[in-house]
Amino acid sequence: ELKVEQNPLFLSMQEGKNYTIYCNYSTTSDRLYWYRQDPGKSLESLFVLLSNGAVKQEGRLMASLDTKARLSTLHITAAVHDLSATYFCAVPNTGNQFYFGTGTSLTVIP
Amino acid sequence: ETGVTQSPTHLIKTRGQQVTLRCSSQSGHNTVSWYQQALGQGPQFIFQYYREEENGRGNFPPRFSGLQFPNYSSELNVNALELDDSALYLCASSHGTGRSTDTQYFGPGTRLTVL
Numbered sequence: 001e002l003k004v005e006q007n008p009l010f011l012s013m014q015e016g017k018n019y020t021i022y023c024n025y026s027t028t029s030d031r032l033y034w035y036r037q038d039p040g041k042s043l044e045s046l047f048v049l050l051s052n053g054a055v056k057q058e059g060r061l062m063a064s065l066d067t068k069a070r071l072s073t074l075h076i077t078a079a080v081h082d083l084s085a086t087y088f089c090a091v092p093n094t095g096n097q098f099y100f101g102t103g104t105s106l107t108v109i110p
Numbered sequence: 111e112t113g114v115t116q117s118p119t120h121l122i123k124t125r126g127q128q129v130t131l132r133c134s135s136q137s138g139h140n141t142v143s144w145y146q147q148a149l150g151q152g153p154q155f156i157f158q159y160y161r162e163e164e165n166g167r168g169n170f171p172p173r174f175s176g177l178q179f180p181n182y183s184s185e186l187n188v189n190a191l192e193l194d195d196s197a198l199y200l201c202a203s204s205h206g207t208g209r210s211t212d213t214q215y216f217g218p219g220t221r222l223t224v225l
Contacts, residue, residue: 001169004152033213042200043153043216088152096206097166098143098214100152 002027002093006101013079014109021074021104023089032072033090034063037103043088047074079108114203114217122223123191131186131220133201141165141206142184143214144176147198159184160206188222196224 003026013019023032031050035043047056049065049072056063060083062075072089086103093099115134123129135142141160145153155168159178173189182203188195198221202214 035216042218043202045213045215048213090153096158097155097168098145098153099155100145102152 002029002091002097002099004089004091004099004101006087006089006104008104009102010105010107012107012109013076015080016078018078019076021076021087021106023072023074023101025070025072025089025091025099027093028067028070029091029093030067031092032065033092033098034072034074035088035090035100037086037088039086046087076106079106081108081110084108114201114215116199116201116217116220118220119218120221120223122225124225125191125193127191127224128187128189129191129222131188131199131201131222133184133186133203133217135182135184135201135203136215139203139205139215140182141204142178142182143202143204144184144186145200145202146170146195147200147219148194149197153200156186191224193224196222198222 005024034046047063052067054065060077065072086105088103090098090100117132143158144156147153156170157167158165162178175187178184198219200219201217204214
């Protein structure tokens with residue numbers, strides 16, 4: 001079974017600082033997704049990474065994918081309070097079943 | 111274009127009962143996936159339907175079953191409810207070919223509590 005691990009699980013950071021969330025997965029996949037979830041809400045799609053070396057940026061968030069290392073990163077630049085949420089990475093297997101990480105709970109402190 | 115909708119929003123059941131959750135996919139989407147998200151956990155894949163056929167199943171017992179209708183809406187049925195079935199149930203739709211899909215768009219979820 002495909003395993004997806006995220007770290008850190010909890011992240012408390014000051015406004016204006018930079019940080020990176022890591023997502024490792026156990027078997028080959030050429031696609032990876034990042035989602036955001038606010039408390040009590042559903043999942044919002046952030047990025048779809050479709051190939052090795054893919055890099056996507058939206059605002060203060062940038063995601064990258066290294067399929068050889070089975071690693072994706074979500075980099076946060078100059079954090080603001082609005083980024084406080086839980087972030088999930090998800091990897092599909094060959095049967096197109098999506099496996100999610102346990103999530104990273106991000107709190108941005110003023 | 112309407113997004114993914116789910117009903118009901120919240121539901122309380124007792125052990126041993128049966129429940130049906132409903133999902134309407136986003137316009138133009140032919141694939142629906144269901145996930146269970148326990149508190150503090152990531153979503154766990156239950157199963158996926160593509161053009162009314164099951165197209166993959168996660169590690170869930172047979173008492174979790176589903177349907178997809180010609181308009182691509184879907185139902186998740188859970189029989190003989192257990193306390194551990196308490197979770198947020200998420201439906202996601204996408205436009206797929208049955209072998210690979212594009213981004214999955216999630217509905218707001220149904221919060222099921224089993225007492």
